[in-house]
Every structure is written in C-alpha cells, then in structure tokens.
Amino acid sequence: MVNNTTGYYASITSSGDIELDISSTPDGDYKTGVDTLSIDTNTKNGYKLYISTIDHSSDSPALPSGTPANGLINSATGSYISPSSGTVNAPVRLATNTWGYAASRSTNTGTKATYTNTSAAPTEAAGGQAVWKAVPVYGSEDIFYTNTDPTNASSGSTTPGDSNDTNAINVYYAASANTGLSSGIYTNTVVYTAIVDGGSDETGLAEASIFPVSQDGLAAGTEVTIATGLYPGFSVDNLGTITVTIGGQSCTNVTPVLSEIGSLNITCDTPAQTNYGSYTVMVTVAKYGKTYTLTNAYEYVDPTPPAFFTITKMQQMTHDICTDAKLPTPAANETTALTASTWASGSRTGIPTTTLLDDRAGQKSYTVKKLADGKCWMTENLALPAGAVLSASDSDLDGVKVSSYTIPASTTPFTNDNDLEQMYDPVAGGGTTTTSVEKYSYKVGNYYSWRTATAGTGRGAGSNPGTGVLTDVFGTDMTVRNNNTLVSICPKGWRLPTGGNDSTAGTTGITTPGSTTNLVNGDFTALYRAYGGTGTSGSDTTMYAQMTNPNYGPNFALSGYVYTNGQGYVSRISFFWSSTVYSYNIAYYMSLNTSYVDSQNFSSKYYGPTIRCVSR
Numbered sequence: 225m226v227n228n229t230t231g232y233y234a235s236i237t238s239s240g241d242i243e244l245d246i247s248s249t250p251d252g253d254y255k256t257g258v259d260t261l262s263i264d265t266n267t268k269n270g271y272k273l274y275i276s277t278i279d280h281s282s283d284s285p286a287l288p289s290g291t292p293a294n295g296l297i298n299s300a301t302g303s304y305i306s307p308s309s310g311t312v313n314a315p316v317r318l319a320t321n322t323w324g325y326a327a328s329r330s331t332n333t334g335t336k337a338t339y340t341n342t343s344a345a346p347t348e349a350a351g352g353q354a355v356w357k358a359v360p361v362y363g364s365e366d367i368f369y370t371n372t373d374p375t376n377a378s379s380g381s382t383t384p385g386d387s388n389d390t391n392a393i394n395v396y397y398a399a400s401a402n403t404g405l406s407s408g409i410y411t412n413t414v415v416y417t418a419i420v421d422g423g424s425d426e427t428g429l430a431e432a433s434i435f436p437v438s439q440d441g442l443a444a445g446t447e448v449t450i451a452t453g454l455y456p457g458f459s460v461d462n463l464g465t466i467t468v469t470i471g472g473q474s475c476t477n478v479t480p481v482l483s484e485i486g487s488l489n490i491t492c493d494t495p496a497q498t499n500y501g502s503y504t505v506m507v508t509v510a511k512y513g514k515t516y517t518l519t520n521a522y523e524y525v526d527p528t529p530p531a532f533f534t535i536t537k538m539q540q541m542t543h544d545i546c547t548d549a550k551l552p553t554p555a556a557n558e559t560t561a562l563t564a565s566t567w568a569s570g571s572r573t574g575i576p577t578t579t580l581l582d583d584r585a586g587q588k589s590y591t592v593k594k595l596a597d598g599k600c601w602m603t604e605n606l607a608l609p610a611g612a613v614l615s616a617s618d619s620d621l622d623g624v625k626v627s628s629y630t631i632p633a634s635t636t637p638f639t640n641d642n643d644l645e646q647m648y649d650p651v652a653g654g655g656t657t658t659t660s661v662e663k664y665s666y667k668v669g670n671y672y673s674w675r676t677a678t679a680g681t682g683r684g685a686g687s688n689p690g691t692g693v694l695t696d697v698f699g700t701d702m703t704v705r706n707n708n709t710l711v712s713i714c715p716k717g718w719r720l721p722t723g724g725n726d727s728t729a730g731t732t733g734i735t736t737p738g739s740t741t742n743l744v745n746g747d748f749t750a751l752y753r754a755y756g757g758t759g760t761s762g763s764d765t766t767m768y769a770q771m772t773n774p775n776y777g778p779n780f781a782l783s784g785y786v787y788t789n790g791q792g793y794v795s796r797i798s799f800f801w802s803s804t805v806y807s808y809n810i811a812y813y814m815s816l817n818t819s820y821v822d823s824q825n826f827s828s829k830y831y832g833p834t835i836r837c838v839s840r
Contacts, residue, residue: 238259255400257397295323305321308357310357352398550576621711668781681698722803723747723748771821780836799825
C-alpha cells in the first residue's frame, strides 16, 4: 500500500501455503510449519503487524452452527480443529485437537518461538513450549509484533535469525489431532496486516497512514471526510470510539465507513471556526490506543477573502488592505494580547501570509505576513539590484521632491564616507565565491548604505557640522535624534521601519511620504515586544528563535553586513536599516545574533546592512 499524500509504503511477502501432514494417534500427533514474512517499508517509525483469519461472514455455504470462524475447518464433514486457548499475553502449550501460531519476533519476548519446519522433538510431543496463541477472528485482530525502527528491504537481512533480520519474521503454526477427528483436509486463511507509522516528515505533513480529503470554504457543521489506509479489511464495528478534532475543536456526528477499496473513511460535522487558514486534525481510535495527528491538514478558506490574499504585487499594498487582513483571535483562555507564546502554540492558525511580486528591476517575489504587531512585513530581505531606476509610481518616493532615484552600481569595498550612496550585491559585486546558499543575493538580499536606503535623501556629513542644521530635501534636520527620512527604496506602499526610542513604541507609523503626520518611532521595538521581548533589547536565545521563525515570525536572516573590508558575518549576525536618525553621521538599525536581539542599535551611515520593508 502506498499513501499518495506522503509517499510512505509498506508491503508484506509471505512464503505461501503451509501444509501440516498429521497422522493422528489415540494420544494425538503434533506438527509444526513455518511461514516466512518479509516486510518492506520506508516509514520513519516502523510498523505493527496484525493477524487474523479471513472474514467468514459471507461464506457460501455458511459455516455450520457452532463452528468457530478461526478454527481449521473440514468443509466436507463440517468438523473442525479448535483454535488454541492461548492469547498474545498468555500463550499456552498446544492442547490436543487445537491449532495456533507463534512468531520468531514478538513484542512480548517471552512468547518468541524457536521451531523449525520439521516435526516436533519427542520432548514436545505433548504440545511443545507454552508459546502458542489462537489466530483471532476477523475484526478482533492481534498485534503480534511492533517494530519501532525504520525498516526497508534494502537495509536488512530477510533471513530470520540473522543479526540484521529486522525485515524478516518467521510465523510458526502448529496443530495437534487424535483419532477422535475424522480424516480429511482442514483449512483456514490467515490475513497479515502491516500498519505503518510515518511520523512527521520534514515538510510538516502528517502521519503516513492517514490523509484528509481537501475541503475549502467550509461553514460550521459541513460534513468533512478523512480517509485512512490504516485498517484495510477491518470491521468498523470493532473499532470502538473514534474522536476527531479540527484546530483543537471537536467534530460531531463522527461516523466510520469502510470503503470499497479497503480504506476507512471517517465523516464528521466540522466545528465552528473563527479564523481562516490551515488547521491540525487529530483522530483518536480507541481500539488501537493511538492518536493520529495531521499537521495543517484541514484548510478553511474564506469564500470572499480580503484583498490581502488577492493582490499579486508589492505595489498594490495599502494601509487599508493590511488593516483588513484578519489576525488570529486568542482563545477564550488567553489574554487579548497576541504574545509570542500564543502565536507559537499549535492551535494558532490563520496568520495572514501571501507572496507578492516587486514589479521593478529584478522582478523578485517576496513572502509577506501580517505579524504579531499588527503590521504587514516583508519576511525576506530586499534584493533591489544595482542600476534599478525607481519612480514614484513603483517606489516609496513622494513624486515631487523625489520623483526618481537610481540604485548606484555595486561597490567593492564600501568607503567610510557617510555622504556616499553605496550598495553591494553579494553576487554581482564579486564578494563571494562560496557555495553557501546564505551568501547568495536572494537569501540575504543586497546591502545598502543609509543614504542609498533613503533614496539619496538621508544625508550623512563627512565632517561634524557642529551646531549647524543639516536638512534633507524635506527640510528634516538630519542631526536630531529620532527624526526620520520620509522616502526610501522600498516598493510603493511600503517604507523603511522606524527605529529610535520613542515611548509610544511605534503604535502607528509614517503614512504619507513628505508628511510628518503620525510620525512615530519604534517599529522594530514594537515588533520585538509583540513577540515577547521586554524593553528594547535582550540577551535571550528564545527571542532569537521568535524573531527568526519562518512560520509565525519575521523570519529575520543572519545576513551579515558590508563595510570597508567587504561582506562579513553572514550566518553570525544581521543588521536591518531603519528610517530614523541617531546623529549627523549615525542611524538606527535592528541587530540580532543567535543569543541577542537589539531593536534600537545604531551605526555609521556608510555601513551596508540589509533592508526589510513594512507596509504603510
């Protein structure tokens, strides 16, 4: 059986029919035979082996009254050899006129058998060792062996008894008969079932053995079907209680139905959902004592999604579009604040995420998320290439004082002059020959001096202007701490995040180029605090994990920076420019490494950090 969702598979090969030639005596004759099973599976967490006889409910003619369905049956005379009285947990010596099985590999080491395919030794003539169990009837299958290791036919011996025989199991069968039975052929058919456990693979998909039927745009109470390949041929009447939860909420009217192809379909009415997005489905089958988890298996899609999910370009983003994107709602036992812990929890779903094309030189698409601070952020670094010509129609320019801007040629190395417009492309600039993916442009983006990041308006000053006023084209004094430039090389509808230490911590933001309306510092600080940080910085590996998380966080990369000696510190540290002035030749940025986050760091304007843009 192959699971189409995950690609996991399992197969069992049997050596075939077993014949026990018994010459009955008044005291009973006892014979054993062996069936060698070869198991082939690529699942991560091994498998369980089940055993039963076939389903005799549809036999024609029906079994005579009183005939055990798991006996060895003489169809000509109606007589039978009874199943052993032994069980998996209490095996027995084989009594006269009974039959049973034992395995060379068993979950219960005390019940392993060591017989060969020959007649029993004389000392075992009375029924052998106490290892025999009845083969159960269909619908009451025994788990007679559990293997918790990955098992593949190419990785282990198929000869039972070898030191590496994890792929082979001898299943022994024995029967005893005396002259009280009529002669003839006594038969039954045994069914083996391997149930594989795929665990959770690298993409976060669910158990290999269970997969959902996709459902879109469902309202509460809509019937959803979950199909499994777990129990082919099993009777649904013997499964016991089955419970299903979607996103932590219980389904109602859970009904198991055996399909024609031998899989189990579980239908239920979906619970009410308050957020759109992917939900984890959990199915618990009482009989098997296990819960199967399907990560992000149920998709609840808004039939009329907000514009956040329908726009295709970065330049189409607006303040209202970002505002209208719905954030996850805290559960009833949570506070109304979206903290790092609530966003990281398994039940937190529906974080607005989309991919938008930057319709400028380079034509690069970026992943965009609405994050815990309530703002829409690029979760990849800006990779605008050298020579790109920007205009007010596609970039964060005001169209009057700054109507166009051209990204300078890639500079190697940077010059420690705060007035220079410089950029560095780690590929085009010739700064790396390594094959490390983190050193390529689309991973770390490109690097820009502050004056380049601010589209030429954030003047530096090669020397201290003393008490003089150094203004940009908007008349903003570039020597006053917490002042901001009002344009940038971000796409239209986006801007550089604000830095600085304003006590309001970025509750609003810059809304219009060239205007100081709602100009508040602290976007980076607000983001840091939204994910559980306190103050403006902290030495905390947990905060590093929050700020670099790709699923629910900003996904900040350790992209290093560029300075007079060239590109450096990739995979060790990262800097991200803000729009905020610290002094005449210094600007704020956010920095982080694996153990420290600082939302209000600052450095010389000629340095070349990377850029993340936030929507207006």
